[in-house]
Amino acid sequence: MTNTNTSNSNTDLAGISIVVTGASSGIGLAMAEGLLRAGARVALASRPGVKLDNQVKRLKSSGLDVYGLPMDVRSETSIADSVEWVQRTWGKLDVLVNNAGIGMRTVNKRFLIEPLPFFQVTPEGFRNLIDTNLTGYFLVARGFTPLMIRQGHGKIINITMNQETMRRTGFIPYGPAGSGAESLSYIMAEDLLPYGISVNMLLPGGATDTGMIPEDLRGQIKSPLLRPRVMVEPIVFLASSKSDGLTAEKINALEFSKWLSKYDN
Template sequence: MGKRALVTGASSGLGLAMARALAAAGATVAITARGPEKLAQARSQLHDEGLDVQALELDVRDEASIAAAVQWVGTHWGGLDLLVNNAGIGMRTVNPDFLTRPQPFYEVSAEGFRDLVDTNLTGYFLVAKAFVPLFLQQQRGKIVNISMNHETMRRRGFVPYGPSRAGAESLSLIMAEDLRAHGIDVNMLLPGGATDTGMIPDAAKAEIAGQFQLLSPAVMAEPIVFLAADASKGLTGQRIVATEFAAWKAHLTS
């Protein structure tokens, strides 16, 4: 593949799965996260699988931290082909029982609301804003912003997670238009259902086990590799659902 990709929030869950898939496809990959211990464990895990990745500490809420990552990429790689905005925190940060005991928005603390939006929405903006100058200099590049089902954006008890991802989708569509003339593609990718990640507490996983089966994070592998590849060049402003990827791609090429 020969692409250079940076994935935020890649020490576990969807981010780790996408980093694994990209590295396995031949991309040069940097995984980032704000927790150094989990980041080191993720890199070690990928190395044990025979995948060579770089690990960079990055807090998407901290502009100095982001700038350091941009500088590293510019110095060591000379540019970037794919930025995956994935870092985020979930509803469990404001309500650990969000799946079984939904909490109305008016009971959510202002601090909890701000912290989640700062990470899940403002973080996407800050990271993209910092890396786009590299893309503009190259006159090419790709950004993939990770999202979620529209149903969750309307679901009872899902403030502030729902609004944060709804905002990220609007941000993505506007970014796509702002960058279209520069040959820079911006797309959205989402699993297509509840996924077996740290976003869902273990206790809640046990409670919902009888209701539906959680998706594996590996569902993101095939679509993220496609979005990194030259075959998707010029595709922008799309919202791609991983569980429907095969059908979506067949329709695209028909």
């Protein structure tokens, strides 16, 4: 196999165009910044607002090729506008990172210490999270895939979660959304094989310091929270030519070095 050195030199992703959803904070922002510093041009896709504007301004001040892309992943119209922007501005999309999501605190603010059984979760809370974390992945991928098919290449990376979270008490609908996104990814990978488009999954490998866990509940986490930058090395690898031919893979960022050594062999 070819060289799999994953150092973030400025030429690793030169000429690569990438959209990262949910990129104004947390894991999405860390991945976007890592991709930018590896030489890619990156659109930070997020709901419009000061948070997105400030991050784009900060990254631009470092000389990075960054763009703000207002997007609501639950809206087909908003996604269509984003696809049109990419076609008009870049003319291509090499990599799509599906990351936008909301956490359990939107359903139950005390989910870590007072988990709710599924029959006490409100239909509104269930639908809201599923619409963002699962249906959003489908809608965004559905929107950008025709562009990738026309250009004859592309990579989709769906951010997911570990199996324990999918089965944990009190984690409805967060767990089912992650499970659905995983199944969606495997089927997308099969559907896109004939078109030379890969679909892979990446997860942090543990509870991550993204703001989804309320400050007063952090003491309930037994192990230290992972920093979002744990995602940088594997996302740069997945976006690069070093991952060409890889599809339907689920990579744990915390164990990336171990996984890479096996992949390299």
